[in-house]
Every structure is written in C-alpha cells, then in structure tokens.
Amino acid sequence: MAKKRFRQAARHERRFFPQSSANPILVRVIGGVGAMALGAGAWGQLFATEPFKATPWLLAAGAGLFGFAIWFGTSGDPVLRVGDGGVGIDRGTIRRIAWHAVTGITWDSEKKSVVVKGRDEADQELTVAARVASQPQAAAWILKEARERIADLVSVPEDAGVPEAVDDPTDLLPMDPLQVVGKRCAASNRSIAYEPDARICTRCERVYHKDYVPKKCACGAPMPQVKEKSA
Ligand SMILES: [Zn+2]
Structure with a gap:
C-alpha cells in the first residue's frame, strides 16, 4: 500500500546585489578623466619625441583617479x-x-x-x-x-x-529544503529525529513534531492538521 509521504513546501528566496550609492555619472567622469590622464601619460612616455616633464605626474594622477573611481563606484555592501x-x-x-x-x-x-x-x-x-x-x-x-x-x-x-x-x-x-533533523519542536521541545515527523510553518518556518502541532503557530498562522491513519 502506497503511503503518502509528508513533503515540505518548495522554498524560494530573492537575491539582491548591492548597487553603487554614488552618482554613476560622477563615477564615470572621474574614471574617464583618470583613464585619459593615464593614456596621455603613457603616450607621452612612450611616443613623444621629447617627453614632457608632466608625464610621470600624469601617469600617477591618472592611476590614482582611476583607482578612486573604482573604489568610489563599488559599494562595500554585501x-x-x-x-x-x-x-x-x-x-x-x-x-x-x-x-x-x-x-x-x-x-x-x-x-x-x-x-x-x-x-x-x-x-x-x-x-x-x-x-x-x-x-x-x-x-x-x-x-x-x-x-x-x-x-x-x-x-x-x-x-x-x-x-x-x-x-x-x-x-x-x-x-534547499529546511534541515529539520536535530531541531526541537517549538511546542513540545521534542527533538526531531526523522524528517517525516517534522511539520513546518510556511509563514515563519517554526518546526513542530507531528504529534504536537498546534492549531495555530506561535506566529499566528494556522497550521494544517494532518490526520495520519496508522497502518
Ligand atoms: Zn509560524
């Protein structure tokens, strides 16, 4: 006789990446100026027949600005x-x-x-x-x-x-399904030894042992009362 196994509801979550809180145009302008200074400095160093004195300064300033733009434009938030x-x-x-x-x-x-x-x-x-x-x-x-x-x-x-x-x-x-084995029943404190014994509130994910499921979860959500026929 096929026994209907109690299964957890599928779980989902949303993942959010941090956005830069800095003005994106400002970041691009600083980065752009930095990149131009880097380019001009490199050009001056490599190709100018008579390298001008500002070249090392331009390179340093360009690299600094470019680095600042990257730092400034990247949020440290997780x-x-x-x-x-x-x-x-x-x-x-x-x-x-x-x-x-x-x-x-x-x-x-x-x-x-x-x-x-x-x-x-x-x-x-x-x-x-x-x-x-x-x-x-x-x-x-x-x-x-x-x-x-x-x-x-x-x-x-x-x-x-x-x-x-x-x-x-x-x-x-x-x-992934909630790991319930080893958790304690929120109503009886009884340890959940087998996954099928667990009943999970879908609103707050409190875990109950199937023999101690209250009508209402501690969060206020109604709990489905599953009557299991003994074999
Ligand atoms: Zn709940």
Whole structure:
C-alpha cells in the first residue's frame, strides 16, 4: 500500500546585489578623466619625441583617479537574500535569520536602512541592514515579507522612503529544503529525529513534531492538521 509521504513546501528566496550609492555619472567622469590622464601619460612616455616633464605626474594622477573611481563606484555592501528562509547576508557563506528568529525590524533614519535583528541558524546574534541607497529592493522585500509574516515585529514608518517591492523573476532562487533533523519542536521541545515527523510553518518556518502541532503557530498562522491513519 502506497503511503503518502509528508513533503515540505518548495522554498524560494530573492537575491539582491548591492548597487553603487554614488552618482554613476560622477563615477564615470572621474574614471574617464583618470583613464585619459593615464593614456596621455603613457603616450607621452612612450611616443613623444621629447617627453614632457608632466608625464610621470600624469601617469600617477591618472592611476590614482582611476583607482578612486573604482573604489568610489563599488559599494562595500554585501549581497542580501530575502525569502522563505528569512533574511540572509551572503558573503560567500550565507547566514540567515529565520522569520521566527527575528526579534525586531526597525528603521535607521541616519543611514536610511531597514535593520533586521535576530539570531542566525547557529543561534548567534545577527543584524542585517539593507540601505535604501544601495539595496532598495532588498529593503522593500524585507518590509513586504515581514509585514505579511511577522507584522507585529515591524516598526518601520510607512513614510520612511522605502520603495515598492518589484517582482523581478531573475532575483528568484530555489532553496534547499529546511534541515529539520536535530531541531526541537517549538511546542513540545521534542527533538526531531526523522524528517517525516517534522511539520513546518510556511509563514515563519517554526518546526513542530507531528504529534504536537498546534492549531495555530506561535506566529499566528494556522497550521494544517494532518490526520495520519496508522497502518
Ligand atoms: Zn509560524
């Protein structure tokens, strides 16, 4: 007799690359002037029959400006991820704050950032900030998803200036299933020994043992009550 196996819902998240917060025209002008000075300096050094005295200075200034433009035009902000797994910071390795592990989402009016505070998968404190200048869509999606999932924890003013979330399918990435074995049931503290025993809240990703699934998750989302027929 075929037994229907309980399967996790497919998980997705969006990945956002930082944008330069500097004026792109200014960056191009500085970079362009730097490149021209480099070119003129090199030309003077290599081809001018009578090299003029400014050549080394031009080369140095050109290289300096060019380097400055690259530095100035590249944001130091990390890649951010927002989705079913919570809010993640991606610096090669990804650390995420699951929605149920978020302690608060606030607005930093000085840096113009949406700030997510909570604990990561390893139960370490983690703060993820999305600056509207460099990560406008990450900030927008954090707010949009948080207001749908954990609205009580969001204290960002409506007029903060965070843009509307834009549904760009090229941002979307599939996620691996949540690793549930070894996690503890949020209701009974019972350890999950087998993957099929786990029931996951799709809103906040709290994990419950199948024998202790509440009618409502601690986040307020209704939990499907799956009655399993014993064999
Ligand atoms: Zn929940």
